[in-house]
Amino acid sequence: MSDQTAIRVLSCVVGALVIALAGAGRVAIAQSLQLSLQDRVASLNTLLADNQAALRHYEWIETTIVTLHGEVKSRKQELCYYGSDGSLKQDDVYLSGLLKAGPREDGRADAPPRDLTEALHHALSLAKSYLPLNPTEMQAARYAGRVSIIALQLGKRIRVKVLDYYKVGDEVGIEIDLVKNRIVHVTVASYLDNITDVVTLNATMSQLGDGTTYPSTVVLEERTRSLSVAVQDTGYRKAH
DSSP states (O other), X not given: OOXXXXXXXHHHHHHHHHHHHOOSXXXXXXXXXXXOHHHHHHHHHHHHHHTTTGGGGEEEEEXXXXXXXXXXXXXXXXXXXEOTTSOEEEEEEEEEEHHHHOOOOTTOTTOOOHHHHHHHHHHHHXXXXXXXXXXXXXXXXXXXXXXXXXXXXXXXXXXXXXESSSSTTOEEEEEEETTTTEEEEEEEEEESSSTTSEEEEEEEEEEOTTSOEEEEEEEEEEGGGTEEEEEEEEEEEEOO
């Protein structure tokens, strides 16, 4: 898998994340901690589904920076928008580093580290298993007793914790601002083939003027190989 392909996969993942996690300004999550767990999950699932169409009317700039062992390996900017067929489109705006140079053959002096391509492939494949969040999986987790609610600030902020969402031993956390009725943060703690090969994902959510929520910053880390992929979404505006 080439570095360019791996980064494009990440962009698609992030694009899906935008669809799945956006919203919360249009539908109230919950107004009190007295809501049952069933109602809470139902409200969250409604949020995940309600705003799927909202961002289809926007376009934005997505910046992706890949680092390995603390060294920046590539930077990429894309214009993101939804086409008439409903699919996410990504047009290159700026490329540098490995991506600008294009595919490289093994054995060349300027070839990208094999570690980078391999780590991106495994980490991004795993990320697609978590993002976008699947309402069906959320419901299944609730029925199995693997969903709990933690009060972070009484009456103001909660965290919905989902255990064994995709793998045994993983954890998904969804932080919700009850006052503003929106998702503010999403975390994923998982692993690759070995439980010691930890992969984490942190998404910080921001809000547009009309209440639409979007992931302003997403950081994916594969700690065993010291790989980090940071994605920032900026410049949201109504698509023409």
